[in-house]
Amino acid sequence: MRFAILMGLAATAWGEAPDAENGRHLFARYGCYQCHQLEAQGAAATGPRLGPRPIPFANFTKYVRRPTGQMPPYTAKVVKDSELADIYAFLESLPAPPPVKDIPLLNQ
């Protein structure tokens, strides 16, 4: 997707096994980033933080398929299970942030 690429993201090859890099790409391409932000860090008004340490994979797919809140549903018709696995791998791969005490701007 051109607009995703222009936001600074590189397209990568599609893979069969869970592939975090492809997951990052799909996270942008399928619009997860819109509500959950590009690093899945979340935003109060649009969607919660999803990683690192996402909810268990079974719950994750269940939620994405049939959300119980505001999130729009992503059915298997539009996002394959294998693609969700890649997205999940991306969320797992996210680095932990530095501790708040080490960020002076967050201690003002």
Add this chain to the structure above:
Amino acid sequence: MSWPNRRNFLKSAAATGAAALAGKPQLARAQEAPRASAASAPSARAREAETGAPPAEVLTADRPGSDFMVDVLKRLGFEYVCSNPGSSFRGLHESIVNYGGNRDPEFITCCHEESSVAMAHGYAKIEGKPACVFAHGTVGLQHAAMALYNAYCDRAPVYVIIGNLVDAASRRPGVEWEHSVQDAGAMVRDFVKWDDLPASLPHFGESAVRAYKIAMTPPMMPVLLVADGDLQENPVAEAWPPIPKLTLARAPQGDSGSVAEAARLLVNAENPVLLAGRVARTPAGLKALIELAETLAAPVIDQGERMNFPSRHPLNLSSGRGLIAEADVIVGLELTDFWGTLHNYRDQLRRTSRRLTKPDTKLISITTGDLYLKSNYQDFERFQEVDLAMAADAEQTLPALTEAVKRLLTADRKRALEERGRKLAAAHQKALEAARVEASYGWDASPISTARLSMELWAQIKGKDWSLVSGAGGWPARLWEFDKHHQHIGSSGGAGVGYSAPASLGAALANRKYGRVSVTIQNDGDLMYAPGVLWTAAHHKIPLLSVMHNNRAYHQEVMHIQRMANRHQRGIENAGIGTTLLDPSIDFATVARGMGVYGAGPILEARDLGPAIRRALEVVEKGEPALIDVVTQPR
């Protein structure tokens, strides 16, 4: 005494300069007909009697009606007229800059009427009184309309005067007809509080004062006066008519019975909650809400439409919607949407809602919204049942409510409340710490996270007398320390995008004389409606730092299209079509420089942001506007 309006001016001209008018159509435009004043006409007639030649056409006028109109505006205390020029008010315009000396009011050149009105809207929220707007007949008012709608929804006073030529027989052929209208007010009557078309100068004086008073009476709203072109341009021989004294109406206060009843409910409540909408019209409202909350040890959920409550006050639990489910008494203070606050709403194929409160929770409302309502536009939101409704102004009522609460508090009750206060303070601290942890995720991301942007900005301004001339929503509300009334101005009211850039400039204009550092977090889509506001900032040297929240999109709409695409199970990759601002990406720094504003960026790396803000602030502190383009995460 009768005052010259178009008709009786011509009558007097006909009587005094009969020979000159003979053979001319009765309703010739005053400019074509001799503009005989009562003083000059007899000598013209005498000259004609002597020489037999027609008197020389009078081509000048010393005292046009528009001079009087400017006297009225001066008396009302306007500092500024925000305006895009237009011939329907050329008389007024010239009187402002010459007769009035272009001071109080001073003409602020705007590049779009929507910008004029939104500037006045932002100005009003800092200054607590209206700025004047001039707009050009039909075309100017139509451009102004959406910004008027925002000010109306936001209960903000804006004072608009448009020019118009009522007398069809006097209009210049061509464009003056397109720009004239029979009932100008009809265009915006659904969202101004009052409008009038004065037919004479005494009428103008009265209506001008009445309009000001009405605009400033809560619920405050925009007003519209139509200044007839002939009334502006015709010369006046008589002494100016009197200008009525302006006495603002006191805001209505809740009746003593209801105040006592509310106090009783609140003192006995185990878990009361105070919901604050547009409470603090003035700094007094902020103080009054602090007093009530502290007296009761009750949590405040500030919805951010005004600077109602200090963000770091231990009783500020604005992020705690869970409190609503626990509450036994809830007070809604000047809420736009009480119902929406008390319900969860699900935007799925089947729209559903769920009430959050317990069935026996007592609901009290204090709002001037109960005093004034219009039919057509639906900004009044869904109807909420309540147990006690005061049709009154919250700011005006809070001190009496606090006193009534104090009278009912026993020593035992006070001890219990202290305990509650401690628990709430702990919850406040916990929420602050949780927000800091959330802000740390994506801290170094590129595009830059909105949390990082907010904190880089705050670090640079917090030691100064600052004013965030946009809403505090999002990270500033959660992480900055707001404790003064001028530190934010709430939101647009009507969610008509395009508000933020001009409103922040209007607020910065009001802040200028106090030497405050005005900053705004400026969305890209919003600035693109009328970017000419940047030129206005440069031209009038209005110090304002705009830090772009440039997500290169109408991002709100990206999410809406995604929602539809998901629902329809197709095209989930296409939500960017028609909603993104890419290809080309807008180079806002260059746009700013092209308008004479200091521009920096685009900034993509978080580490570059702090230094860029420091440099831009130096410009702002010298009294000029500056803009930093920051490419950000969507939200």
